[in-house]
Amino acid sequence: MKFIEFFRIAVQSLLANKLRSALTMLGMIIGVSAVIILMSVGAGLQNMVTSTFQELGSNLLFIQPANPDAPGLASMSPGYATASLTMANAEAIANLRTVDGAVPVNENFVRIVAGSEDFLAVIHGSNSGYQQLYGFRMEAGQFISEVNVARRDMVIVLGSKVAEKLFDNDDPIGKQVKIRDKRFTVIGVMEPRGVSFFGFSWDDLVVTPITTFQARLFSQKTPSGEDAVQGVTAQIDSDWSLDEARLEIETVLRKYHRISAGDKDDFSVMSPEQLLGTFQTITMALTVFLGLIGSVSLLVGGIGIMNIMLVSVTERTREIGLRKAIGAKRRDILVQFLLEAAMLSLSGGAIGLIGAWLVTQGISRLDLGGFTLSAVVSPLIVIVAVLVSVFIGLASGIYPAVRAARLNPIDALHYG
Amino acid sequence: MVKLEEATKIYRMGKVDILALRGVSLTIEQGEMVAIIGASGSGKSTLMNIIGFLDKLTSGRHIFEGTDVSQFSDNRLAELRNTKIGFVFQDFNLLRRATAVANVELPLVYAGGLRKRQRALEALERVGLAARANHKPTELSGGEQQRVAIARALVNNPSLVLADEPTGNLDSVSSGEIISLFRKLNQDGITVVMVTHEMEIAEQAKRIIRIRDGQIVSDERVGVAAKSV
Numbered sequence: 001m002k003f004i005e006f007f008r009i010a011v012q013s014l015l016a017n018k019l020r021s022a023l024t025m026l027g028m029i030i031g032v033s034a035v036i037i038l039m040s041v042g043a044g045l046q047n048m049v050t051s052t053f054q055e056l057g058s059n060l061l062f063i064q065p066a067n068p069d070a071p072g073l074a075s076m077s078p079g080y081a082t083a084s085l086t087m088a089n090a091e092a093i094a095n096l097r098t099v100d101g102a103v104p105v106n107e108n109f110v111r112i113v114a115g116s117e118d119f120l121a122v123i124h125g126s127n128s129g130y131q132q133l134y135g136f137r138m139e140a141g142q143f144i145s146e147v148n149v150a151r152r153d154m155v156i157v158l159g160s161k162v163a164e165k166l167f168d169n170d171d172p173i174g175k176q177v178k179i180r181d182k183r184f185t186v187i188g189v190m191e192p193r194g195v196s197f198f199g200f201s202w203d204d205l206v207v208t209p210i211t212t213f214q215a216r217l218f219s220q221k222t223p224s225g226e227d228a229v230q231g232v233t234a235q236i237d238s239d240w241s242l243d244e245a246r247l248e249i250e251t252v253l254r255k256y257h258r259i260s261a262g263d264k265d266d267f268s269v270m271s272p273e274q275l276l277g278t279f280q281t282i283t284m285a286l287t288v289f290l291g292l293i294g295s296v297s298l299l300v301g302g303i304g305i306m307n308i309m310l311v312s313v314t315e316r317t318r319e320i321g322l323r324k325a326i327g328a329k330r331r332d333i334l335v336q337f338l339l340e341a342a343m344l345s346l347s348g349g350a351i352g353l354i355g356a357w358l359v360t361q362g363i364s365r366l367d368l369g370g371f372t373l374s375a376v377v378s379p380l381i382v383i384v385a386v387l388v389s390v391f392i393g394l395a396s397g398i399y400p401a402v403r404a405a406r407l408n409p410i411d412a413l414h415y416g
Numbered sequence: 417m418v419k420l421e422e423a424t425k426i427y428r429m430g431k432v433d434i435l436a437l438r439g440v441s442l443t444i445e446q447g448e449m450v451a452i453i454g455a456s457g458s459g460k461s462t463l464m465n466i467i468g469f470l471d472k473l474t475s476g477r478h479i480f481e482g483t484d485v486s487q488f489s490d491n492r493l494a495e496l497r498n499t500k501i502g503f504v505f506q507d508f509n510l511l512r513r514a515t516a517v518a519n520v521e522l523p524l525v526y527a528g529g530l531r532k533r534q535r536a537l538e539a540l541e542r543v544g545l546a547a548r549a550n551h552k553p554t555e556l557s558g559g560e561q562q563r564v565a566i567a568r569a570l571v572n573n574p575s576l577v578l579a580d581e582p583t584g585n586l587d588s589v590s591s592g593e594i595i596s597l598f599r600k601l602n603q604d605g606i607t608v609v610m611v612t613h614e615m616e617i618a619e620q621a622k623r624i625i626r627i628r629d630g631q632i633v634s635d636e637r638v639g640v641a642a643k644s645v
Contacts, residue, residue: 005525016513322509325470326568327498327526329491409470413509 002332010340013312021344024308027301028348028392029355032385035294036356036377041363042287044375049283053276060133061246061269063093063232063253068264083220083228084257084266087210090232092252094129098245102234103129106213106220112206113178114166121162121206123179125213133235136202141173141188148187149209154216156184160192161203182216184208242271301348302392309341309400320404321412334405341397342390349389353382417575417607418444418467423476425462425630436462438630439476446575449602450609451618454627461580463627464611468501468578469493481575498526502569504610506581508561510553510568516540517549520567527572539567543597559590566597570606577601579610583617595620 014021065081087104094102106125111118124130131143139160148155156177163172163186172186193202210229214220220228236245246269253267270278313320320333360375425437436459444450444467454460465471466478469485472493478486485496497503510519520536540546543563553561562582569577579598583591595617602608602622610621618624619638626634 002525002528012513318509319511322505322511323522323526324494325468325497325503325509326523327494327572329494329526332526410465413505 003335006332006336006339009336010343013316013340014343017312020308024304024344025348025351027304028298028345028389029301029352031294031298031301031392032349032352032389033356033359034297035291035388036353036381036385037359037363037375038290038294039287039381040356040360040375040377041373042283042290043378043381044364044373045286046280046283047376048373049279050276053272053279058272059236059238059242061234061236061242061249061271062275063234063249063267063269064230066266066268068266082266083222083230085229085232086222086226087229088226089253089256090229092256093232093234093249096245096248096252098237098240098248100235100237101129101133102232103127103133104210104229104232105130106210106218106228106230108213108218110179110206110217112162112166114172114175117166119162119165119204121159121204123213123217124205124207125210125217126207127210130207133233136193137191139189139191140171141186143188144207144209149211152211152215153209154182154184154212155187155208157188157190157207158186159190159201159203159205161201162206163189180217246271298388298392302345302396305341305344305393306396306400308344309337309397310403312340313337313400313404316404317407317412317415320407321409321415324407324409325413330405333407334401337401337404338394338397341401342393345389345393345396346386349385352389353377353385356385417446417481418442418609419477419479420466421477421479423463423466423478424474425459425466425471426474436630437466437473440627440630440632442625442632442635444607444609446607447602447605448607448609449599449622450625451621451623452609452611452625452627453613453615453618455613458627459630460611460627462630464578464580464609467576467609468503469496494526498523499572500575502566502572502574502577504562504565504569504577504579504582506584508553508558508565508585510561510564512553515550515552516545516556516564516567519553519564520571522568523572536567536571539571540564542570542601543567557590558586559593562586562590562594563597566594566601570601574606576607576609579608581612582610583612583614591617 063085065084067081085104090102090104093099103126108123110121110123112121126144127149128144128146130136131138136143141157143157144153144155147153156179158166158172166172166177167175172189175186176183177186178184190203190205208217211227214227220230222228234245234249236242249269250265254265257266259265323333357377360377363373363375366373420440420442423437423440423442424435427434427436440463452460452463462471466473469488473486476486477484480496480500485493488496511522514522517533517536517540520539521532524532524535537546537549540549543566545560545563545567548556548560548564553564556564566577577598582598583594586594598608598610599620608621610617612618621638623635623637625632
């Protein structure tokens with residue numbers, strides 16, 4: 001009953017100073033919307049990472065060189081890890097009973113030139129198993145064969161977008177392209193597959209025999225002088241579990257690399273889940289960081305509320321004195337001013353929430369170079385935003401409200 | 417109804433103690449109309465604040481309706497102010513943004529209970545301002561504003577109405593109206609205590625208490641009341 005009255009009083013006093021209330025709310029509006037927008041962009045990033053890995057399939061293992069002494073992700077970065085994998089290693093992994101197929105993959109960026117057209121593409125050097133393992137279908141021509149790999153043929157398979165850009169409507173099969181001033185013959189075009197990970201498009205990809213990649217394009221040697229393989233992707237036989245396969249791969253690689261018991265591996269075997277976990281840690285950290293930036297504006301908004309509430313208490317000293325004289329208790333005055341602060345904050349928060357939702361709708365529609373980032377305002381974010389606004393209102397209102405409640409009615413009545 | 421025994425009030429102003437009341441003993445009976453008169457700084461406002469439960473005694477006893485309230489907590493004093501006392505101030509102290517009837521309702525907000533608006537309208541009727549119920553204070557004359565304030569003082573059916581210089585901000589015509597209103601309320605059985613420094617106003621009461629330097633210097637019955645005793 002009393003509470004409804006206090007609610008009415010709070011609304012009236014906020015409406016009595018419309019401009020001031022609006023400006024105070026603006027701080028909260030900006031703060032809350034900044035937090036929500038940044039958080040939902042972060043959440044969108046996480047969703048994108050998750051769906052990318054789900055698309056890859058859960059029966060794959062990625063084997064890469066790793067520096068046994070470097071911590072975490074750094075162990076796999078090319079600067080830290082010594083090239084330790086070879087074609088022989090890839091073959092050994094492919095022949096394991098727990099493994100259905102395994103392909104070596106070397107990767108780089110290249111500029112592909114055909115006549116006056118050129119295209120910046122991702123080039124993969126691999127073997128004939130790549131097509132099946134990564135699930136590509138051919139639109140025209142054929143994929144690279146064992147023979148191509150054995151002979152280090154200067155042949156190349158184009159992603160659909162590369163083919164379209166370089167050759168327009170012409171049939172690219174049999175045509176020549178130039179990479180690093182070397183001529184390659186196009187033997188196949190893959191079907192369009194769309195965008196995956198952080199804007200990486202499968203259709204921007206070209207594939208060449210790994211032996212050609214090593215010998216003619218980017219040569220990299222292991223410490224013992226063999227051609228290096230950057231990574232091996234293994235598909236697990238469905239009769240075996242991921243962990244069984246991982247153990248077998250680790251055992252065979254340790255044997256090949258002559259790693260004695262007790263020493264650390266010079267390679268890593270990662271499942272998509274693990275990679276996902278790693279990326280999620282990164283995007284989570286990013287989300288938290290963005291959230292913190294937004295929180296600073298929330299803090300400023302809260303200070304604005306406290307400031308205006310202090311002004312309001314001072315201005316209304318006589319009113320407080322009168323209310324106390326006619327029977328308001330300390331608690332009544334406290335609740336009245338807290339409620340006012342909470343309402344300022346909450347209505348600012350609500351407007352900020354709506355604003356943020358509109359902005360995230362806009363962001364989700366932006367074309368970020370072939371992919372979109374769906375920034376989602378989840379119910380959780382909404383609940384958190386509302387709770388945070390109320391909390392900020394109460395936290396910034398408590399000091400002014402206590403000051404109001406403590407006023408001596410006699411002094412307050414004669415104030416000013 | 418109100419009984420003060422050796423009431424003493426000391427204020428601390430910085431490092432100096434100010435003796436506002438020096439052992440005042442006083443009894444006010446139900447149905448009286450009392451004027452407390454004295455120069456500024458005489459202690460009359462302090463006396464008023466004590467009687468109205470806005471302030472506590474430093475020493476002595478304060479008995480209200482047979483109960484010693486000297487040691488009451490702030491919350492219990494707030495309840496007493498709400499249910500037993502009606503305040504009328506020199507500068508009205510109305511909420512500018514609220515209508516007359518909303519101003520009158522204010523004590524009921526803290527008292528709780530039903531039919532607030534109805535009771536507020538009845539109180540306005542009693543001071544003859546029912547027609548102005550939905551006007552804001554700025555749309556009312558000084559005399560009308562003070563009548564709204566009196567209605568606010570009456571709305572909780574108090575035992576005692578306390579008025580602090582109720583005519584201090586009014587012209588002589590309005591002053592006369594306000595004093596007649598107090599006399600009418602007193603005839604209806606409400607105990608009225610008013611503080612003033614104007615003798616003409618004080619003479620309208622049945623009893624005049626003069627106070628100087630925190631002590632009562634005279635206490636006499638006057639006018640019609642004195643003659644009838």
